[in-house]
Amino acid sequence: MTNQPLLVTDGLEKSFGGVVAARDISISVHAGETVAIIGANGAGKTTFVNMVTGYLTPSAGSISFRGRDITGLSPRQTARAGVRRSFQIAQIFPKLTALENIIIAEIAAEKESVGLTTPSLVRSRVEAGMALLARFGLESMAQRRTGTLPQGVRKQLDIAMAAVSNPEMILLDEPTSGVSADEKISMMDSVIAPLKSEKATVLFIEHDMDIVRRFADRVIAFYEGTILIDDGVDVVLNDAKVREFVIGGVYA
Amino acid sequence: MTIDFTKDWRNVALLAVLLAAAFFLPSWLRFLLQTALAGGLVALGVMIQMRAGLVSFGQGLYYCIGGYAVGLLAAKAGVAEATLVIAAAVISSVVIALILGPLLSRYREIFFAMLTLAVSMILYGLLVKAATLGSTDGFNVPPVTFFGFLPAQEARGDWTYVLTALLVVVACFLIARYLASGAGALLEAVAENELRLEYLGSSARQAVYIVYVIAAAVSGLGGALAAIATGHVDPEMANWTTSGGFVFVALLAGRGSAIAPVLGFFLLELVRTYALDIAPNAWQLILGAVMLAVILLLPDGLWSLVRRAPK
Amino acid sequence: MLKTIAILLDGLNYSAWLFLVAVGLTLIYGVMRILNIAHGAFYAIGAYSCATALGLYYSAGLPEAGAFLVMALVAVVVGMLVGLAIERGVLRHLYGQDEVLMVLITYALFLILEDSVKLIWGVESYFAFKPYAYFGFIDVGGLPYQVYDLLMVGLAVVLGVGLWIWLTRTRTGRLMTAVVADREISAAMGVNVTFIFATTFAVGTALAVVGGVATAPKIAVTPGIGVEVIILAFAVVVIGGLGSIPGAAIGALFAGYARAASVHLAPEFELFAIYAVMALVLAIRPHGLFARTDGRKI
Structure with missing residues (x-):
């Protein structure tokens, strides 16, 4: 302290x-x-x-x-x-896949204003997104539509999104x-460890x-x-x- | 990836080929295609707003502004240069959208629909009472020149068709780029969960503002091209029934591809031409029935039919 | 002076008309959360039915005063029939859809009904002026005014107050308000939501038909009259706050006087005035003057 x-x-x-x-x-x-x-x-x-x-x-x-x-x-x-937060009821983008959720979070967190013609799916975002999902043990969910995932997984994703910008x-x-x-x-193990590692x-x-x-x-x-x-x-x-x-x- | 639009350039290339091929169509059909392409741009403007979950029931506003900008310059100010009048149409649409955007971007759902409609009806209300602009009849737009050159009467159709096809392809390409961009991806986030987006550090209002202005630009272009194609503008362009038609096409075409609304509008116009011949008083009935059928039979796929197609 | 009286009376008269065509819309939205574009078509159906019924009545040579009874009968019967047919036939399969999607559904219904009207009545105009002229003129501060127009103000007041009492003082009415508050809880507590919805839609439709019936003697009944009406009714209910009956009354007064003033002072801004008021109100109070605010909880 x-x-x-x-x-x-x-x-x-x-x-x-x-x-x-x-x-x-x-x-x-x-x-x-x-x-x-x-x-x-x-x-x-x-x-x-x-x-x-x-x-x-x-x-x-x-x-x-x-x-x-x-x-x-x-x-x-x-x-x-x-200061980031997660929610009691997972706040995610249910029609998108887990990876897309993370990519949206990455775009939203970027400091510079978003380019109107720069593609959303650049390699760096996808790689960073996959790495983040892996940290939270969610890599197998990357291509799954999140609306249909179990509540626990959605809450993990919610926290992972909040953690995008470290x-x-x-x-x-x-x-x-x-x-x-x-x-x-x-x-808790699967979310606290990756948060603490950063x-x-x-x-x-x-x-x-x-x-x-x-x-x-x-x-x-x-x-x-x-x-x-x-x-x-x-x-x-x-x-x-x-x-x-x-x-x-x-x-x- | 569902937010992957990187393949859309192929669609645009395909569109370019189609439009070049249309040069060999009979002239009445090519003219139909030309006006439909212009209207299709407005439907495209509606579609990109639907990506953010917003239904503009007043996109005719910018169709009308674009058309009247061309009409006023060509008929009243004596400026008939195509590049100038089209630029003026797009710029005036963008300026109006920049002014209205901060207000409209506060609204969602039916309130967005209603307010866009109200703003469009304000223009309609002004134009139907504007005697100097021909009130409900509107006025005729003289032919445009191309860098000072005025094509002969019989060649004008060719010239304006090429102009329209070219600009529609360019517009579709740019919109496809926008939808595939980071800013485009945020539109989905606005539609899905605005609160989450804000907590991720991004402004939903800003995303809506941007899409509103871009939609206005492309719709203004559509209005300009329509005025050039038909040589006429009237207040009906801003009436809510016109806007309803654009919503209809955007809805049926889906939000999947930038060229779908443009092609969808052409198909609709084609069907309308025949349907009006066969059953002039049942055309809207057919339209409404098709719309209901789509909503009922594709309850989930309606908004995202193309996008969700299995790969 | 005469101009002031004219603005006051025309404003009142126009507000009454706007209230008649808009109140059903706000009722249906308030209970069912459906912004019903087909409302304009119901108005048109009312006007056509009225013109046809009056034509038949007069050609039968019956006493002229009885025409008003015919009008009332047409309003109730046609309104209930059309409303129930649409609700039972189409809408009940679609409840629970997104509000914006419901707008598009009712837009599709509007298109279908518009052409149905053309197929039934053709494209020529219908006239039924007799009831309008029946009461003659009355002198208001030196200005001769149609008594029929003043009676329409009375009709609007009676219907508005009646509706208000029905919703707040009777059991069915209160149940309707309960359904608004929470559909699932209402259903769980044994409220017959199906019955409430059907009733609401039938009454709302009947109100649109009343508007059409009452207006028919004043106008040439032609295709397209519903198109303008629905858009004016939207303006009224949006100004007042969607779903609020007092809101519809206030919205009607705003829009009615805006129009009356511009007609007499700056006629070129007649339509503009109404939508400008609407845009202005919304800019200040985003959800209308009498809007309920829905809290959002994380």
């Missing part, structure tokens, strides 16, 4: 009408960390991720990434700034939801405490829109309040 943190949120708040969905969310995440976010449904986890990635504008507070204020930027701008930070919204219990760990900082929302214990080095527990506790895995998972309000309440 040297120098300044990668992501800092300060007093983030979001209310819809009169209802406060998240309040006083202040965290800092350092480069290379793997942070799990836990909490019951409606605790404000996704609201938090949506604020950090630009889908929601915070009602109050600020977000900075690499020392740059990114509060209120659009999803596109936060993505360009280096982002410094990636937020995973419930990566293992919709995946059968015995596949959760192998699913030194990405990972935040993931997770309900399964076995997954949290196995993959996170730090846990932030949300409760009713606020942070209950933010500490090491063992501390958080053994915390009395976490056991009562987060783990016990829903997963007992």
Whole structure:
């Protein structure tokens, strides 16, 4: 934990009408960390991720990434700034093949404006795309139409797309939801390893405490829109309040 | 790969051969082909927007702008040079599209359809009341010159046919290049999952803006060539029923290839010529029935029949 | 002064007409999510049926006042029959399609119906002016005005309010609103969605036919009258917000007064005015004035 943190949120708040969905969310995440976010449904986890990635504008507070204020930027701008995300329900291009999905992601992530006559299928994109699919163990899916693939594979692809530009930070919204219990760990293995190999900082929302214990080095527990506790895995998972309000309440 | 359009240049080459061969067609048929090619460019403009999942129910706007740009220059301003009037038609279409694009690119689905239609009807509404431009009758467009040379009456058809065929091939080639480009590939992404595209760092609105302007350019060219071919323009070019015809062709031709809408329009015109002879009051009925049949029998393939064809 | 009165009355009259031709469109969209281009053809069918029925009625030498009963009868019977035939025969096989695809489907239906009208009634014009002249003129602030036109305003108000009460105060009406909110949940809760859809489409069609019937005595009934109507009705419902009945009323007033003002002040902008208002409203409120906003959740 040297120098300044990668992501800092300060007093983030979001209310819809009169209802406060998240309040006083202040965290800092350092480069290379793997942070799990836990909490019951409606605790404000996704609201938090949506604020950090630009889908929601915070009602109050600020977000900075690499020392740059990114509060209120659009999803596109936060993505360009280096913060990427995946989704609870896989967001992919279902009529296209897995490789095409990745190629679209590559084109979308390129810095220069897209040429109107430069072909989309250049060798470099295809090769990089295949390499990325291989890293995520999806190379056999390259030519399959993604709409018909199982939910778990679609979620892996969703994460692979977010990883196209080797982002410094990636937020995973419930990566293992919709995946059968015995596949959760192998699913996480297949996405966390390739992300870590590129030194990405990972935040993931997770309900399964076995997954949290196995993959996170730090846990932030949300409760009713606020942070209950933010500490090491063992501390958080053994915390009395976490056991009562987060783990016990829903997963007992 | 389904976003592979690298083979489209072969289609364009084929189109070029077809158009050269058409020189030997009887003149009435070649004239039909010529006007159909012009209209086909507009259907092509509709098709490329369909790639982004957008149905323009007002593409006649640019057909009309292109036609009137040629007509006004040739008939009212005395500028009949083909290169100039065609350039003016394309440029005026592009300028209007650049102005309208930022507004229209905010809309999707039926709202895009409705707003494109409204804008086109604004022009229609203005033209039908413009007495100096002949109101609903429109006006005649004098023959164009080629670098100052005015072909003799009987050779004009040859000259304008060559001009049309040439420009249609060039336009199809450029559109094929565009669809095969990175910017073209993003259109599919807009149609499929705009949210995902934004989170990948790309602007869906920008992609829509670009395709809207390109569609306007090619449709304006179509309008210009139609005005030159028929020697006449009228407000009907901007009416929604005209635009509906372009949508019809784009729908039937599919989104697979840049030349499909152009050839599709010719086939439609050919069928229409005979059908109007045989059953003048049932032509639209046949058209509608065919359209329904395609939608019902190809419920999934309609949008992507050619593209999804097994290889 | 007379010009002001004329604009006020013409605007009201034109708004009423626009509301009549547009309200069925917005009803059908609101419940079924179908933007029905064939609506214009229903209007035309109404006008032709009315002209034919009135022709038969008058040639039978029956009392002139009874013509209005004939018109009402034609509107209800033809509207329900055509609406049910199209809904049961074609549309019910296509529910669940993409909204834009439904537009294209109804466009195909429109083309078919337009030619069917030509095949049934031919291409010559029909006239049925008698009911229009029946009530004569009334003096409004020095301006003689057709009573029939003012009655049409009344008809629009009655139908609009009636529809509103039906949708908000009766069981069927409320069920229709429920179907809008969520089709699957409605079906799961035992709402007869099939019945609701058929009813909605029949009523919506009947409203278009009412528009045609009420207009027939004022115009020459000729091929192509449906083409213009559908496009005006679109403008009205898009201004007001697709699917909203009060929206259709407001949209009709916007478009009606825009046209009335331009007819009297700058006639060359007559059609332009309506679409310009539509484009302007949409530029400010992208989904119309009374649009429901659908939230999107990741």
